[in-house]
Amino acid sequence: MEKAIKRYWPIFVLPTMIAFTIGFLIPFIMGLYLSFCDFTTVSNATFTGLNNYIKAFTDTSSNFVHSLWYTALFSGISTVLINFFGLAVALLLVRGFRGTNLFRTVFFMPNLIGGIVLGWLWQVILNGVLANYGVTIVTNEWYGFWGLMTVMCWQQAGYMMIIYISGLQAIPGELSEAAAIDGASGWQTLTRVKLPMLMPSITICTFLTLTNGFKLFDQNLALTNGMPSNRSQMLALNIFDTFYGRTGWAGAGQAKAVVFCLLVVGIAMIQLRLTRTREVQQ
């Protein structure tokens, strides 16, 4: 059977692989190479070693280091908040009271709305609220920070809720029952039985929210566009701005992109390892 299929590789594999080469492989390898070059277009690249990387980290006007910390802080806090809300709602909704399906539908809905639309939508709401205190979302970078946090919690808590609900439903009912018969309180059942059984879902959700935080672009662009003076700029927007906002900085932009890529791949590797070790234990 294998041999028969193998002869058909130009039909089965080739279309995807050609597109994959154009859409991913070539750009990725070229990007990696160009991060060590000085260039304005792709054809006039000259090798300059680590120059771009030094430029990216040392030039204070390009705000890279600030956006790095700002993004890390944002991702950390948003991971905790989104997962807290998502899990709390999931725990309540699996009790199965009247209307749970409707509520689930409502909480998930924001996920289908794109980042650009969400950013503009919330800009009106947040500025409307902040106007009462005589400030706007771009008065300083922390209004933008917490504004973006609100948007992301509103959008993503429902997504995580769905994952947690399916995780909770997979826990056999006898476990909680046995715990209850043994005299465990509701809180003990939650922390000693449900949460440990839920660890796979928690790992997935933590990873998803963490990488979503790092990769955040659309909402950032539409909500504050990095204002005031690029202080609320997150990593992805900072990289975009370096490429297209300043002439002669494409090299540094590519170097930043490589650092960004390493960061996200690093987080993914940690997550993969965590999942693997846990699977072995079970």
Next chain:
Amino acid sequence: MMNAVKTGSRQNTTMRKKWVNALLTVLFSVISIAYLYPLLVILMNSFKVKAYISRAPFDLPIGKMFAAGDNYINGIAKTNFFDALKWSVVITVLSVLVILLCTSMCAWFISRVNNKWSKAIYFLCIFSMVVPFQMVMFTLSKTANVLGLNTPIGIVVVYLGFGAGLAVFMFSGYMRSSPISIEESAMIDGCEPLRTFFSIVLPILQPTYISTGILETMWIWNDYLLPYLVLDLKRFKTIPIAVQYLKGGYGSVDMGAMMATLVMAIVPIILFYLASQKYIVSGVMAGAVKG
């Protein structure tokens, strides 16, 4: 006597549970309305005279604030909304169909043919899922430009390339767990690989087609940066690009037109969601289990 006490306390706990559940229903109703309130505000503001939107965003559009359909007329004219809608639909539908067909065929091949090429393709697909778009955005837009992929048809190739990772991963995850005996017996009976795929594998894969299709649709429909960098923007804009373009060169925004455009951008999504909610939720669950 003992028994009576016991049933009494049991009745108490069921009564209490009933009360708690009723209370939760009320609580969640309130939370749900609060959750949807931002969408309601945008809907209200889309009927409000421009000047009042920033000044009184939470007021009802009544009296002199009522703008009737002016914002919608403005928004449609300024964004060329129906053009953007058309291109968004064309790009999303074409890309998702092409992705589903090509990647499922590729995934079947690499999970049934066991050699180093298959392993390499699988590994590369996983790797591409993790790499952030900013890593390739500059070189990808240049490559697409050189190859003339800056049209709604050409961008399908880019989406196939960049979206292949997730789709191949989802499909091969499913195929590894599904038995190959049916395929084998078909092939022994003289069925060609192509016919085996289309008449046996494809129907079995239906749930995975739906969940993968949903995930890719959510991504492509809402994607801003990739089409912004790849498409020839003078001729083609998608909805997210049209929304962002409402912001003029000097940072001034016609808030009335913006509100109306936001409403028009959200309505199709909500309709789609309500129509295919069951599949969307199960698609997200399937994606999460494998991701």
